[in-house]
Amino acid sequence: MAKKVAFLQGNEAAAQGALYAGCKFFAGYPITPSTEVAEVMSVELPKIGGKFIQMEDEIGAMAALLGGALGGAKALTSTSGPGLSLKQELIGYGCIAEIPCVIINVMRGGPSTGMPTGPSQSDIMSAKWGTHGDHPAICLVPASVQELFEETVRAFNLAEKYRTPVMVMPDEIVGHMRERVVFPEPGELEVIDRAAPTVEPAQYKPYDTSFGDVPPLAAFGSGYKFHVTGLNKLPDGFPTTKAEYVQAEEERQVRKVEGNADDIMKWEEYKCDDAEIIIVAFGSTSRSARFAVDQAREQGIKAGLFRLITFWPFPEKRILELSKKVKAFITPEMNLGMATGVVKAAVEGNAPVLGIFRVDGEPINPGQILDKMKEVK
Amino acid sequence: MSRYELRFSGAGGQGLITAGIIMAKAASIYEGKEAVQSQSYGPEARGGASKSEVIISEGPIDYPKVTKCDALLAMTQEACNKYSDDLKEGGILLYDTDLVSKLPEGNYKRVGFNIINTAKNEVGREIVANIVALGAMVALTGQISKENAEKAVLSSVPEAFLELNKKAFNMGYEKALAAQK
Known part of the structure; x- marks a missing residue:
């Protein structure tokens, strides 16, 4: 059977890519030039039992995104420069608490509200250093509508595999232009789900590195109870200032990405x-x-x-x-x-x-x- | 190189981005060529100059914007002034004769008719002026067959307005052929 093809806008393809990857939760706040991602998700998610929520602002949207991801869903938000600035505090929270999620940031002119409809590539440093402190950063920069679909799928895979926020950053031209998309069949592109705990709830620790640099993540509501904080933490998730834990944990969080760069980099x-x-x-x-x-x-x-x-x-x-x-x-x-x-x-x-x-x-x-x-x- | 570059320009709200999308969709999905559509517009949704660009090619398309325009549609004088600089020698300028009076200098083919009034008075709804213009661009550029373009139009508009759009498309197509003689 011939594959499904469509003439799509980049942002629409990004949303379709997210759905292909199994995204079931979207929290966002509309902003040009990314709004079409939210529009498609708002139409499609309810049809497959997912949830779409428009929050009061971009900060609330990022908070909801982290909550949805901890609840076990593959979670997506979309935004543009000013929204990305607002999300930064909670992106750092996602990094230290190791919460997998995907942020599509369609780049427009900045700083501040800048030029809402004009193309730009000026958020790439924000992707790495926008949130303070040492932290892992993954940022994908597709160049075509088809690639935006495929890289959004890959973004979810990387988020789930490395338990960290991942950014997809098309510029406004890629986000808004239209090209033919050939939809991959289910199973044709790899789809990765986060590792689930193999221990009983009583033994579960959310940052137990005996399982490797990426400890399994339990879903809230699945019987596993654990503490989540933006403070440096112990393997059980509770805060600590003990030097040996803080140093080792910060290094591990960065190593998750830098040590696996060959798996993540693509050119x-x-x-x-x-x-x-x-x-x-x-x-x-x-x-x-x-x-x-x-x-x-x-x-x-x-x-x-x-x-x-x-x-x-x-x-x-x-x-x-x-x-x-x-x-x-x-x-x-x-x-x-x-x-x-x-x-x-x-x-x-x-x-x-x-x-x-x-x-x-x-x-x-x-x-x-x-x-x-x-x-x- | 087979690269063919079109620009649909006019005022925001005239539906020219939609016209560009349908042209590119016709080429990409129905004609089996490669096509890219892009656009630029000011923050204002209506009024102000707006443009939609379409690149059609037999092979993969890298740069998605117009470099030298093969065919330009100008639906307002402002758009004509603003977007005609890079019109190719021997290219085509299609314009609305009621709205564009001053044409740029140069060696190119000029084709004009009253596009908006055709939609309003002969098709019956001003809102389909963009489809009249699209029909005319399809006729003048020869990049996609009339049949494939019509399929793209009919797959892009609400079901209740199929006949209206079909009529608009065909009227634009015929009027452009008549006007270029």
């Missing part, structure tokens, strides 16, 4: 094998870059594209390897140099990193990237 190298100039780009900007690479090749310029699909953890080792054989990197991005700084740190001075920055609400076009390539000596 695409396009014509990089013999490239003298490599464009490092993500989201809609990577589509401009690919167009520019093809144009450059026609003109005899050996250009390639390194397209980030996972932004955090960042593939610094691979960038360092590539830096030893290229003349320069070019980093086009719809912000004032966020990824450029990360690439610069990764190349350790081996090659110049030339940024192209745009925050006027217009996409970076292929011509701008091609012009920058011609500056490389």
Whole structure:
């Protein structure tokens, strides 16, 4: 039988991806340019016995998200820059209490209310450092409608596997553009569910590391009782300031992600094998870059594209390897140099990193990237 | 390269984003080509210039926006002024003759008719002006068959308005062919 196809908006595809992954709970507060994710979830969740709740604001939405996830559901929220800022305190809570959930943040111009309908890529540092303290960060940056579907499924898998909040960050162009989506059949894409406890309720400890770096998580209401707090905690979930626990726990929480970076990182190298100039780009900007690479090749310029699909953890080792054989990197991005700084740190001075920055609400076009390539000596 | 770039522009509320979506859906789902639709608009829902862009290609599409516009629809003078800069030499400009009086300089094909008044007086509802314009763009650009475009229109509008939209689409299609002679 032919697969189901549809002509969908990115945000609609993200919602469909969440449903494919088994999402049963959505809590949110509408905000341009992400509202369509909430709209689709509000229509679809009640049909499958799920719950949709619109909260009083983004803070309440994030709190409800954590509650829904602790209740055992795969949980989703969607937002954009100003909403992401409001959610940050509770994202940190999700990190330390190790609550799996997915946040789709469709990037618009900022800071503050900025430019609600304009595209941007300026939340990628918020994805890592928006909430205070050391914590794990996973951020996925899809570039097409199909990929937004698939990466949302993967975001749920990573959240469940590593018991941590995961962000999916399409820019407004990817969130709002429409393309054909071929729906995978059930079972075609991997769907991961969180590990459930194997011990009796009386023996259960929510942060028992004898089960490894990712302890099993019981669902509230399933007979397992445990304490959840934003304070540093003991294996049973109650607060502690004991140095040996705090140090080890913080390190473990970060190690869950950094130590499994090879499983989480995803990127695409396009014509990089013999490239003298490599464009490092993500989201809609990577589509401009690919167009520019093809144009450059026609003109005899050996250009390639390194397209980030996972932004955090960042593939610094691979960038360092590539830096030893290229003349320069070019980093086009719809912000004032966020990824450029990360690439610069990764190349350790081996090659110049030339940024192209745009925050006027217009996409970076292929011509701008091609012009920058011609500056490389 | 087979890349063909269209832009539907006018005032917010005229339904041009919808027209672009249907064009792209026709190409992608019914014609078997690749298509991407994107849009930009101000925070105001109505009034102000709005545009919807569609790229159609035989192969995968990377850059989702217009680089050199093959076919531009302008439903207001403001949109015509704002969005005609990158019209390709030999490209097509379709415009509403009641609303656009000043056309940009350049070597391109100009096709105009009273799009909104056609919807209002001949089809019977002003609200389907976007579908009249879509029919005209399908006729002028030749990127998708009339049959596939009509299928996309009928699968995108409420059931109670199938006949109205079908009439609007066909009238736009025929009027554009007549106007370009």
